[in-house]
Amino acid sequence: MDNIVDSLNSAYQEFVAAAASVLEAKESSGGQKTAATDAALENFKQRWELFRVACDQAEEFVESVKQRIGSECLVDEATGSVAGKPGQNVTTGLPPISAVRLEQMSKAVRWLVIELQQGSGTAGGPSHSHVSPPFDARFSEDAAQ
Numbered sequence: 352m353d354n355i356v357d358s359l360n361s362a363y364q365e366f367v368a369a370a371a372s373v374l375e376a377k378e379s380s381g382g383q384k385t386a387a388t389d390a391a392l393e394n395f396k397q398r399w400e401l402f403r404v405a406c407d408q409a410e411e412f413v414e415s416v417k418q419r420i421g422s423e424c425l426v427d428e429a430t431g432s433v434a435g436k437p438g439q440n441v442t443t444g445l446p447p448i449s450a451v452r453l454e455q456m457s458k459a460v461r462w463l464v465i466e467l468q469q470g471s472g473t474a475g476g477p478s479h480s481h482v483s484p485p486f487d488a489r490f491s492e493d494a495a496q
Contacts, residue, residue, distance in 0.1 A: 355412050362398070362405035369398035422457075426450050 369391070376391035 352412070355409050359405045359409050362402040366395075366398040366402040369395040425457075426453060 373388070373391045373395045376385070376388045380388050
């Protein structure tokens, strides 16, 4: 995580320095287009792209951590391994399910979301050739519980 923060900070500092260079080049040329202003603008453009890439990488990292935390909490809740605060009883009203079943259901939901997103731009017809297998809610893990 420190690497991502350092990379983002470095890209930002270079972007700001490039912006300052553009302003200085423009001021020293009296507002005229020169090789120096063109070079400063090109450097600014490159630093802007690098900054955007660093922002995208940081955003991807944050999203992956959010998903990991959410998945861990979901597994803990579903498998009944959530510990309550001292002195409180934890009752969800639902029997715990296996982590394997939870993962299978999670994958099925992800496929449905993908299919809905891909099909949202069409007028009722299928928008892609991939058809996912139907979701079977009967799993052997549930029989043991």
